[in-house]
Amino acid sequence: MKTFDLNAEPRLELGKKSVKALRKEGKIPAVINGGTIVELPFNGTLKPGEKLVEIDDKRGIITTDVVVKNDDVRKLIYTPDIFEVNLNVNGETKKVVMKDLQFQPVKDTVLHIDFLEVYPDKPIVMEVPVKIEGHAEGVKAGGKLVMSMRKLKVKAAYTEIPERLVINVDHLGLGKSLAVGDLHYEGLELMNAKNAVVCAVQLTRAARGAAAKAAEA
Structure with missing residues (x-):
């Protein structure tokens, strides 16, 4: 997985008014989910963007609300x-993925x-682009390869998630399809429905005509 460096500021104020003001300044409100609690003796003072939380009898602070600049995230979003x-954030670097x-x-x-803070030992679920490899037998016979799903949901530690899920279609014949249940990747769990079709070779008019002529001969 590629890396991307991004600066964020704590979000000082919440509410619709502050959101409108931020957007006029070319900024985007964001939230960080999945962060760990920092156990501290709470002295009644929170920094901007921090919240006091309590989970499993552990009390501490966690940074959740931040702001990023619109220009800074273009290459992260439009790709x-x-x-x-x-x-x-505040001089502290968190490893996150965009959810x-x-x-x-x-x-x-x-x-x-929405960002999700990630850890090497904690699995996450995220969508990964699909890349088709090879030349399907059905296409050689006059069919048309159709993609039904361009991304698949994958569950794994973020360090194990690839940039692409490569699918070889060399042996995909006319009228045949590949479903999620037909795909297997070591160390990855595919979360989509197993019967969901990822790609298929559809019969074209030319292919139907050729098949009909072959049957008549």
Whole structure:
């Protein structure tokens, strides 16, 4: 997985007014999920962007609400690639991946980003692009290769997740398809429905005509 360096600022204020002001400044509100609790004797003072939380009788602070600059995330968002992001907040670098994006439906501008903090020993689920390799037998026979899924959900430690899931289609014949259940990658668990079709070779008119002539001969 490629890496991407990104600076973030703690989000000082919450609410609709502050969100509008941030967006006018070319900034995007974001949240960091999955962070670990920092166990400290709480003295009643929190830094901007920090929250006091309690999980399993452990009390501590965690940074969740941040702001990033729109110009800084363009190469992270408008690409088919997936990245391990080195997110610098208050001088501390957190390793995160981008989990979700919210877009403005008309202008298509980014409204909000969800990051997930990752750890080498903790599996995550994320979508990975699919890359087709080879030349299908069915295409050679006049069929057309159709992609139904361009990304697959994968569960693994983030250090094991590849940039692409390569699928070889050399032996895919006319009218045949490859489903999620037909695919296997060492160290990765595919989370999509096993019967979901990833790609198929569809019969074209030319292929149907050739098959009909062959049957008549």
